[in-house]
Amino acid sequence: MTESRKLYVGLDVGGTSVKVGLFLQDGTLVGKGSVPTPPIVDEAGYNAVTNGIGQVLAEADATTAEVLGIGLAIPCPVPADGIIRMQANIQIDAPGLEAALHAFCPQAAVKFVNDANAAAMGELWTGAAKGRTSLVFVTIGTGVGGGVVIDGKVVAGAFGAGGEIGHLCMNPSEERACGCGGKGHLEQYASATGVVSNYLAECEARGVEPIELTGPSDSKDVFQACREGDEVALAAMRTMADYLGRALSLIANVIDPELFLLGGGASASADVYLETLVERYRAYAINVNADTPIEVASLGNDAGIYGAAYVALQAAEA
Incomplete structure (x- = not known):
């Protein structure tokens, strides 16, 4: 790769898998993958997520230095202050994961969003609500x-x-x-x-x-x-x-x-x-x-990764 790009990662954290999407600023999907959802509460769990991102980056011939934002769609309420107080279907230490993602991509904005809200944002960005x-x-x-x-x-x-x-x-x-x-x-x-x-x-x-x-x-x-x-x-x-x-x-x-x-x-x-x-x-x-x-x-099961990436883009540009 000869020219640096502005890239954004969307993660859709589900009960069985963490889907990873890599996007350009205009919403073009340039890479996609998934890893089984681990308990995201310790180094092993954080590494599983960052390794999943790393694999998608490698397949897209991209580097962590190009990633300006990482968004995470999760199946629990995410209040305006971003502090997750309730989770029912997943095990996730949000502050620990956020710190791991900042260590993985120091320049990237990291933002959590409820999964349904992420799907809405995905449809707004490039889907039926564009x-x-x-x-x-x-x-x-x-x-x-x-x-x-x-x-x-x-x-x-x-x-x-x-x-x-x-x-x-x-x-x-x-x-x-x-x-x-x-x-x-x-x-x-x-x-x-x-x-x-x-x-x-x-x-x-x-x-x-x-x-x-x-x-x-x-x-x-x-x-x-x-x-x-x-x-x-x-x-x-x-x-x-x-x-x-x-x-x-x-x-x-x-x-x-x-x-x-x-x-x-x-x-x-x-x-x-x-x-x-x-x-x-x-x-x-x-x-x-x-x-x-x-x-x-229109985006089907990919709406979450699109929306998470779009939320990350907004956070990076704020």
Whole structure:
């Protein structure tokens, strides 16, 4: 390599792997890799992460001296002060990892961001929201997550709860508990798990035998039944769309984004429910924002590395 580049690293720290992306300033992906997620609490864990970055750099014929920012998308709340106080699904010593990354790339800005917020930023940088300045990213998977971006910046919140739309209380009379301990939360009805739950409840109410389901959060079976005209599955889908449409209308009255984007595993089945979701959103929304677009995200599982790198770029340029 003969000319120095400005490079940014995006890390998406998941339960099973740490995905690594290497990007140019304009969002061009120039290298990608992954390493199994270790307990990131000691030198061995820190080295696993830095070695993963080093391997991607080597494959791209780049050096650590060219890296101006490193962003880390992690599955836990990241408040505005950047101090991580709660983590449920990973073991990570954030200060220790940050120190290791600074030692690895002394000139690089290091920034943590919630994984859903990172996905939102990735879509804003080079994905379906490119050219916009505000959006709400909705991840529909085992639960429902969210990423809120206003004026090109993530809304993390004082305590890291910015974008926790899955825990909006949509049904105060619900007796079942959400995974968080609350009751009647959006993700109980609109997540992949919620779609299966809706379906089983419809089967019980109608006295019909359910189709064979792969698992408690595998909504693909229910959505496929919708495609085949199964009225019970369609009713479950309409419940999902109604709750989600009403939630988005409430969010729109607070955030008023330019765009809603749907991501997560269940977004792959948006062909089944998107039209109904838009119809229900418009039924609940006020006139001024009833036409806010609701679209499917475009970066898929790479949204996190894109967004983490973009957050790092912003931090480096601040």
